[in-house]
Amino acid sequence: MxxxxxxxxxxxxxxxxxxxxxxxxxxxxxxxxxxxRPVRLQGEFTPLRRNVGIYTERGGTIGWLLSDDGVVIVDSQFADTAENLADGLRDRGSENIDVLVNTHHHRDHTAGNGVLAPHARSIVAHARVPELQRAYEADEPQTYADTTFDREWSIAIGDETVRARHYVPAHTGADATVFFEEANVVHMGDLMFNRLYPFIDGPSGASVRGWIETLEAVMADHDAETLYVFGHASERFGVTGSREELGVQRDFLSAVLEAAEAGVRDGATADEVAEETVLEGFPDHEGPPERLATALRVAYDDASGAQ
Ligand SMILES: [Zn+2]
Incomplete structure (x- = not known):
């Protein structure tokens, strides 16, 4: 009652x-x-496998390799959270960073570069990342990669090998995965929004079709034991997971592409497809609905051959 x-x-x-x-x-x-003393909010270091783990605070999930032989950091979030990360690294005796890898150019993955740069021997990213930072993230001071690659880059740190790999345009025009081979952990950057409507950056050269292709290729390149780290995730599903999660995101993007293809076949405009499409079959997905509309517009370009 x-x-x-x-x-x-x-x-x-x-x-x-x-x-x-x-x-x-x-x-x-x-x-x-x-x-x-003032209460200071800090993020969390979570070990995953061997010497590889994640740091979560605000912005894209940071990956780390912390060992006696060297330190690799994947992505840098924002200036304030990168300060907290740097403090945490100092506490762990891992102050000097051998390599900072950026998975792509978005600010929630690169704005902390300037804070980490004085501690980092090198910053690595796909060849187009600095250009995209200049074009789309120029409102604040930026720190750019000093080492870039087109397809693949790798480094050996003690008995671990770290390999960054670019497939085809997907979430942006220049995404990379970062594979810790011995730990069998792959940092996906924003190629994974686990059970969130994914943000897709059309102006920087993103492609829904390319994103589907990338997830297929990543799953083919790794095995059933591989642990994946996701740039973003719904709280319920979390920022790490298995190939199953990649499959769910692949299926979601395939549904987006199919809806756009159907619209193009029926002679619908991009606006009509973006505004009228309701995706069914993904009850766990959450996030701003306008992200779905954005994804449908990029998929419409893919489907109509506009890219
Ligand atoms: Zn992003």
Whole structure:
């Protein structure tokens, strides 16, 4: 009944706040720490396999290899979160970075480059990344890669080999995966938005068809044991997973492309396809609906041969 439900809810809230207060009183050290210095939000270092793990705070998931033989960082988020990452690296005795790899040019993956650059021997990215940073991310100071590659780049760090690879235009015109071979971990950058409507950057040369092709090629290049790191993810599904997740994203993008192809066949305009398409069969996907419209527009260009 409504009356008893609302009473229960009030009672629950009251007990919750009492619980929180009791928790705070029972942790005097936390209160002292909070009073003596400003509370600083920091991200989290999560080990995955061997010496490879992730750092999550705000922006695209950062990948790391931290070993006695060297340090590799994948992506740099924003300036403030990169400061926190750098602090965490110092605490772990891994202050000097051998290589910082950027998976693509977007600011939530590259804006921290300037903070990490003084500690990094080299910054590596696909050949088009600096040009795309200049063209589309120029509102703030930028730090660019000093080493670039077209198809593949690799480095050996102790007994680990790290391999960056570009397939074809997908999320942007210049995406790379970063494979830690011995750990069998692949950082996907924004080639994966796990159960989120993916952002797709048409002006920088993205392609829905290319993105599908890329995910197929990545799955073919790696095995069933490979652990994947995702640039972004819904909270429920998380920023790491298996090839199954890649398959779900491939299927989602295939549905987007098929809807656009059907629209082109029926003589619909890009606006009509973007505004009228409802994708069914992906109940777990969340995020801003306009991202779906953007993806449909890029897919429309793919389908009509405009790219
Ligand atoms: Zn991105």
């Amino acid at each position: 409504a009356g008893s439900k609302s009473w229960n809810r009030r009672a629950f809230l009251r007990h919750s706040s009492l619980g929180l207060l009791a928790g705070a009183l029972a942790s005097p050290t936390r209160l002292v720490a909070a009073a003596s």
